[in-house]
Amino acid sequence: MKFFSNQFNKGLHGMFFRALPGCALLVVLFGCSKPPAENLLFISFDTTRADHLSAYGYKIKTSPNIDALAAQGVLFQRAFSHAPSTLPSHASMFTGKLPPDHGVRCNGKFTLPEEQLTLAEILYGNGFETGAVLGAFPLDKRFGLDQGFSFYDDDFRLSQLTLKHQASERVMDKVGFWQGQTYLDFERNAYEVTTLATKWLQKTKGRWFLFVHYFDPHEPYEPPPAWRTLFENQYDAEIAFADRQLGKLLETVNSMPGKTLIVFTADHGQGLGDHGEITHDRYLYDSTQWIPLVFCMKDKIKAGSKIINPVSHIDVMPTILDLLGVPSTEGIQGRSLAKAILAGEDLENKPIYMESLSHKLEKPEGIDVRGLVRDNWKFILTNEEHGGKKTIRKELYDLDSGGGGGGENADLSLKEAGRAAEMDKKLSGWVEKLEHEGAKPNPLKISEETRQKLKSLGYL
Missing domain, CATH: 3.40.720.10 (Alkaline Phosphatase, subunit A)
Structure with missing residues (x-):
């Protein structure tokens, strides 16, 4: 949503007014109490x-x-x-x-x-x-x-x-x-x-x-x-x-x-x-x-x-x-x-979703990683494809076991199979809903200059 330069007129009059209907728009633009x-x-x-x-x-x-x-x-x-x-x-x-x-x-x-x-x-x-x-x-x-x-x-x-x-x-x-x-x-x-x-x-x-x-x-x-x-x-x-x-x-x-x-x-x-x-x-x-x-x-x-x-x-x-x-x-x-x-x-303690898709989006064969944190537990689901071979890896960690914030030394997905299955179901359902109801992607055509800059930083 652009406010400035040549986007101001079309953005403010169009999308901004549609994004904040009714009095909500007036509240955000002008406020209703002492600033x-x-x-x-x-x-x-x-x-x-x-x-x-x-x-x-x-x-x-x-x-x-x-x-x-x-x-x-x-x-x-x-x-x-x-x-x-x-x-x-x-x-x-x-x-x-x-x-x-x-x-x-x-x-x-x-x-x-x-x-x-x-x-x-x-x-x-x-x-x-x-x-x-x-x-x-x-x-x-x-x-x-x-x-x-x-x-x-x-x-x-x-x-x-x-x-x-x-x-x-x-x-x-x-x-x-x-x-x-x-x-x-x-x-x-x-x-x-x-x-x-x-x-x-x-x-x-x-x-x-x-x-x-x-x-x-x-x-x-x-x-x-x-x-x-x-x-x-x-x-x-x-x-x-x-x-x-x-x-x-x-x-x-x-x-x-x-x-x-x-x-x-x-x-x-x-x-x-x-x-x-x-x-x-x-x-x-x-x-x-x-x-x-x-x-x-x-x-x-x-x-x-x-x-x-x-x-x-x-x-x-x-x-x-x-x-x-x-x-x-x-x-x-x-x-x-x-x-x-x-x-x-x-x-x-609300569940927290995370994802790493860069390598999957870069090429058809790649790695798609999704994660879910709930309380002190983290579940990670990895789908990887190389040479036509697909592998799925599921990991479960007790984040309290390492003290402070890192307890990912022992994968407990087998020992805590019930918990892993529950979090797997929660994450998979969440991913399906997010992908179905999420925002329509706004892909950007990458110029060679942009590609080289991102590559130099390790992102491509």
């Missing part, structure tokens, strides 16, 4: 495992600024992504819907349909200035996540900002000059993301919503030289570098007038060799699906709170709207966590 006073800073770290952050018990201090946010707000100990890839995960965050229902099933091949109502569109309609600074090409505006943003910075070419700092080794090394490589067309580092985000904030005049996407933890791991010697694991070094730059952004936000709701999460994690997966985008184990989630707002959210109940990305949008006092809309599949955050109310 909320709080701003919103929404931070997403790409490819960041929860168990590689100090706030989630990691022994190596990778994330002092994220840890501080968690200490000042509420941390969800068991939050899950619905897909191990960037675009579908962010689409779920912004729409409150599962991938089959918003129509974006993998990176690069789909664009978010205009009829999908986004968080940015709702906040823009309620008087917020809406801005986004992106760290990498998978969230380029051609894929539709710019809907509702009046400012959407996805220009990954070598900018004047980088040119002015070309003497800075940490900047130039990250963008690839020191290795004779050029990543300038599809990513930028945390230093530049923070600088651009800060410049936008300094121009705001009223209530604002800023989405900031840090891509540094994504492979290839090339932290600035000064950070390489601080950490044996270069993945950790990338997280730490991004965390440092996030700290600078938070300093700016904290110096600004008014209160700000700060939300921190990751789109997905990283395999790092667990279950034979080095990166992500293939399986649905906790290494890629268990993600950090923190909400922080001074004087409104109790500091140091922790919630153990399973939640997911589709819960983020309705929770933000509730905490900001902004009316929501129909069709959101997620539920607001606001009462649990503000009043400590118990959360119902």
